[in-house]
Amino acid sequence: MVRYTIINTVGTDGTVDTVGTRLRRKHDFRAFREMGMGFRLKGIKNIYEEIAEQYKSYIRAGVMRDGEKLPSCRELAIEMGINPNTVERAYAQLEQEGFVYTVPKKGVFVRFENQNTQSLARDARAQIAGFRAAGLTAKQLNQIVKEVFAEDIRKEERNDRD
Amino acid sequence: MIEIKNVTKRYGKIAALSDFNLSVKSGSIFGLVGINGAGKSTLLRLLAGVFRAEEGEIFVDGEPIFENEKKKKEIFFLPDEPFYLPGMNGERMADLYKAFYNFDQTVFNTCIAAYGLSLKAPLRTFSKGMKRQLFVSLAFAAQPKYLLLDEVFDGLDPAARLVFKRGLVDLLAKNGGTAVISSHSLRELEDICDSYGVIDGKKIMSSGVLADLLEDMYKFQIAFNKPVLKEDLGFECVSFESSGRIIKIVVRGKREEYLAKIDKLKPLIVDEVPVDFEEFFISEMQGRYGAI
Numbered sequence: 001m002v003r004y005t006i007i008n009t010v011g012t013d014g015t016v017d018t019v020g021t022r023l024r025r026k027h028d029f030r031a032f033r034e035m036g037m038g039f040r041l042k043g044i045k046n047i048y049e050e051i052a053e054q055y056k057s058y059i060r061a062g063v064m065r066d067g068e069k070l071p072s073c074r075e076l077a078i079e080m081g082i083n084p085n086t087v088e089r090a091y092a093q094l095e096q097e098g099f100v101y102t103v104p105k106k107g108v109f110v111r112f113e114n115q116n117t118q119s120l121a122r123d124a125r126a127q128i129a130g131f132r133a134a135g136l137t138a139k140q141l142n143q144i145v146k147e148v149f150a151e152d153i154r155k156e157e158r159n160d161r162d
Numbered sequence: 163m164i165e166i167k168n169v170t171k172r173y174g175k176i177a178a179l180s181d182f183n184l185s186v187k188s189g190s191i192f193g194l195v196g197i198n199g200a201g202k203s204t205l206l207r208l209l210a211g212v213f214r215a216e217e218g219e220i221f222v223d224g225e226p227i228f229e230n231e232k233k234k235k236e237i238f239f240l241p242d243e244p245f246y247l248p249g250m251n252g253e254r255m256a257d258l259y260k261a262f263y264n265f266d267q268t269v270f271n272t273c274i275a276a277y278g279l280s281l282k283a284p285l286r287t288f289s290k291g292m293k294r295q296l297f298v299s300l301a302f303a304a305q306p307k308y309l310l311l312d313e314v315f316d317g318l319d320p321a322a323r324l325v326f327k328r329g330l331v332d333l334l335a336k337n338g339g340t341a342v343i344s345s346h347s348l349r350e351l352e353d354i355c356d357s358y359g360v361i362d363g364k365k366i367m368s369s370g371v372l373a374d375l376l377e378d379m380y381k382f383q384i385a386f387n388k389p390v391l392k393e394d395l396g397f398e399c400v401s402f403e404s405s406g407r408i409i410k411i412v413v414r415g416k417r418e419e420y421l422a423k424i425d426k427l428k429p430l431i432v433d434e435v436p437v438d439f440e441e442f443f444i445s446e447m448q449g450r451y452g453a454i
Binding site: 046047048074077078079080081082083084085086089133 | 191323326328
């Protein structure tokens, strides 16, 4: 069984980051953490979507690298105590969105190179809408964007000068 | 494959199930739900071939199940209140089940070790949950093709539930078996089951694939700057709850379309709340019990 590093950015104690989300199945979550899986079931939607989301964040963050094998449906289902069909569904969604590919009789593997930024943009938009509802202004957000992209902006400016 | 055709089961003059129809596909984990007294245990006892139906027929793999000794070897029924003789302990229970089933001692030992149970201690000294753990271990070791579990999560602590769920997935993946589980722990059922059936009014009221059930259902909690009535929404919803300026709605359909419609109402805050099996069950069972 492959073990993954936990990359939870917030709420490692099980508390939730975004307004309107609610923690469900706290005991399961604890069990996952003990296993080092770092799955955080937030209960926003179906279990399969949560598994898919978690893998997406692992792949984006580079915790899971290009060509790395995901656990088999059965392995993951047993680890988490959920129906294997649920895991299959999560993998199917990941494949449809281009995050993984299936090699018949070998397994499911991470595909990083073709990752389109569309789904990232969609996520960002949803998050930002939430920040806006919580009272963040466009000015504040712009400032944050500048800070996060500081390196890239400097590079661009250098290129412009040359 | 389990097929129940036009079954009626009566206790004296009272029918517990009436003209009941259901089929459970091989290889599935089927979650059976319903309010207290809906007939879940009656159905499981009929499936186990313990009860005889007054009308209709029950087939397991195409064979009638009642008094069918050969077929019953492939079925393990774990009742709500498991029976054991006085003076029994885990070891002697295992010996008893060896007489009826193709008992796998390794599976049994693994389960017992996972639960940390003593095989020598008399069963009467076990708590409710410990007894359940022992019977779950016996059920897994019996390697049945059909596993019928009545209120199986009852008494099990959260960690023991996870051990049970893992064991069940492992068992069914190995031998391609089928499980029917009745429970009120809908969160647990949602984890483990792929299909479900709701018993209500002596019949199956709703059944199907669990993931499809919740697929297009959404719940939103919306806050406005003035009170909003159901008529103000301008669209249909499955359920509507209002506490003045804050409303909770459940809708069926496309998420984005509803979000766009909600946006037109100029809300202050829109939160998406998870719709789970429990939410579904409660909204379906509205009005079964009086207001408290």
